Amino acid sequence: MRDDGDSRNGPDLAERFAAWQDLGLDPHSCPVRDVLSHVGDKWTTLIVAALAGGPHRFGAIHRVIPDISKRMLTQTLRDLERDGLATRRVFPTSPPSVEYGLTPLGRSLLDPLTALVAWAERNHAAIAAARTRFRAET
Amino acid sequence: MRDDGDSRNGPDLAERFAAWQDLGLDPHSCPVRDVLSHVGDKWTTLIVAALAGGPHRFGAIHRVIPDISKRMLTQTLRDLERDGLATRRVFPTSPPSVEYGLTPLGRSLLDPLTALVAWAERNHAAIAAARTRFRAET
DNA sequence: ACACGAGGTCTATAAAAGAGACCGACAGGC
DNA sequence: GCCTGTCGGTCTCTTTTATAGACCTCGTGT
Numbered sequence: 010m011r012d013d014g015d016s017r018n019g020p021d022l023a024e025r026f027a028a029w030q031d032l033g034l035d036p037h038s039c040p041v042r043d044v045l046s047h048v049g050d051k052w053t054t055l056i057v058a059a060l061a062g063g064p065h066r067f068g069a070i071h072r073v074i075p076d077i078s079k080r081m082l083t084q085t086l087r088d089l090e091r092d093g094l095a096t097r098r099v100f101p102t103s104p105p106s107v108e109y110g111l112t113p114l115g116r117s118l119l120d121p122l123t124a125l126v127a128w129a130e131r132n133h134a135a136i137a138a139a140r141t142r143f144r145a146e147t
Numbered sequence: 148m149r150d151d152g153d154s155r156n157g158p159d160l161a162e163r164f165a166a167w168q169d170l171g172l173d174p175h176s177c178p179v180r181d182v183l184s185h186v187g188d189k190w191t192t193l194i195v196a197a198l199a200g201g202p203h204r205f206g207a208i209h210r211v212i213p214d215i216s217k218r219m220l221t222q223t224l225r226d227l228e229r230d231g232l233a234t235r236r237v238f239p240t241s242p243p244s245v246e247y248g249l250t251p252l253g254r255s256l257l258d259p260l261t262a263l264v265a266w267a268e269r270n271h272a273a274i275a276a277a278r279t280r281f282r283a284e285t
Numbered sequence: 286a287c288a289c290g291a292g293g294t295c296t297a298t299a300a301a302a303g304a305g306a307c308c309g310a311c312a313g314g315c
Numbered sequence: 316g317c318c319t320g321t322c323g324g325t326c327t328c329t330t331t332t333a334t335a336g337a338c339c340t341c342g343t344g345t
Contacts, residue, residue: 022261023200025268026193026211040271041264042193048263049187051302055164055180062161067323073168078303083324093277103311104322114273121262123160125186126179128259130163133178135252139231189333205292216334221293241342242291287345294339302331307324314319 047092052077052085054122057111060095061119064110094118185230190215190223192260195249198233199257202248232256 029039047053052074059065059073071082086109089095094115098108111119167177185191190212197203197211209220224247227233232253236246249257 021199022196022257022264025261025264026196026199040275041267044267044271044274045187045192045263046189048267049183049189049192051184051187054183054187058160058164061159061164068321071323073164076303078305079324080304080326081302084302091278091281092274093280094274099323102322105310105324107323114270114277117270118266119160121259121266123163124259124262125183126160126163128256129179129182129186132252132255133182136182136230136232137178139252140229142231143229206290209292216336217293218295218335219333222333237292240291242289243341245292289343291341292339294337296335296337298334300331300333302329304329305327307326309324310322312320315317 047088048118048122050085052081053089054126056082056085056089057094057115057118057122058126060109060111060115064096064098064108067107067109070109089115185226186256186260188223190219191227192264194220194223194227195232195253195256195260196264198247198249198253202234202236202246205245205247208247227253 025041029041055074055077056070059070065073067082067086070086071077071079074082077085086095086097089109090097093112096110096112098110100106100108163179167179193212193215194208197208203211205220205224208224209215209217212220215223224233224235227247228235231250234248234250236248238244238246
């Protein structure tokens with residue numbers, strides 16, 4: 010816990026960043042980039058949010074996020090399953106139903122994700138204002 | 148939806164998510180999606196991390212993130228500037244040099260971003276293991 | 286005069302996302 | 316028995332987005 014009383018974590022992130030570079034500098038072996046590319050993609054966050062309250066079926070997720078194509082929904086769920094963040098359970102009913110849920114690992118992502126979402130909610134007005142200002146200046 | 152009371156922030160995110168839907172359900176007007184699509188994109192996080200330690204010049208950022216094309220670097224920096232997260236200062240030297248830095252708003256993003264990066268560092272081994280397992284199963 | 290480096294832009298190509306038709310199995314209506 | 320609809324996908328086609336890399340302008344050092 011390196012709190013120098015300054016409450017700045019900028020240097021913290023900068024330090025880590027420098028460390029990644031020293032340790033190889035190869036972007037392909039950088040786990041942070043690999044992980045963040047997932048977390049950051051357009052649908053992953055939304056789907057994880059949708060599953061945060063409990064397991065949902067494929068159709069239910071689709072209803073909750075209407076503007077995702079089935080193709081992307083399937084793919085994103087596969088990726089989540091592959092990375093151990095989500096579970097996929099098939100019930101041999103007819104028609105078959107499939108239920109997706111978060112693993113403990115997936116649930117552990119909710120914490121930082123919620124922080125990020127909270128930041129977005131706090132600051133979207135400021136961002137919108139900045140955009141308006143920027144457009145006016147050019 | 149079941150609530151077994153042991154997942155503290157799961158319901159939190161699920162609640163917010165439900166609230167976004169109640170409040171319009173239009174994904175285009177959802178500020179969180181708008182903001183997260185930025186934060187999540189491949190380069191934004193890296194560039195913000197690179198600027199976390201202080202302002203850097205265009206070429207310096209490029210040297211630190213070698214595998215970004217100039218085109219994407221320019222574009223991502225423009226977006227950060229547009230959204231009020233980064234500043235761009237041109238020095239009339241020759242050849243002209245341009246310095247990019249974070250605004251207070253940009254620095255406020257470091258907090259949640261650091262949390263996310265920390266999560267990625269903590270869990271990338273588990274994710275890699277899950278991937279290996281998944282590949283073996285199929 | 287020439288090449289060079291800074292900070293870009295432009296173009297051509299590759300990768301990814303989106304729309305939406307289709308599928309296989311079964312259930313219910315007629 | 317036949318038609319229709321549902322569920323959880325896959326397949327194909329089109330559009331969007333990213334990448335690589337050539338090129339540009341301007342001044343400077345040699």
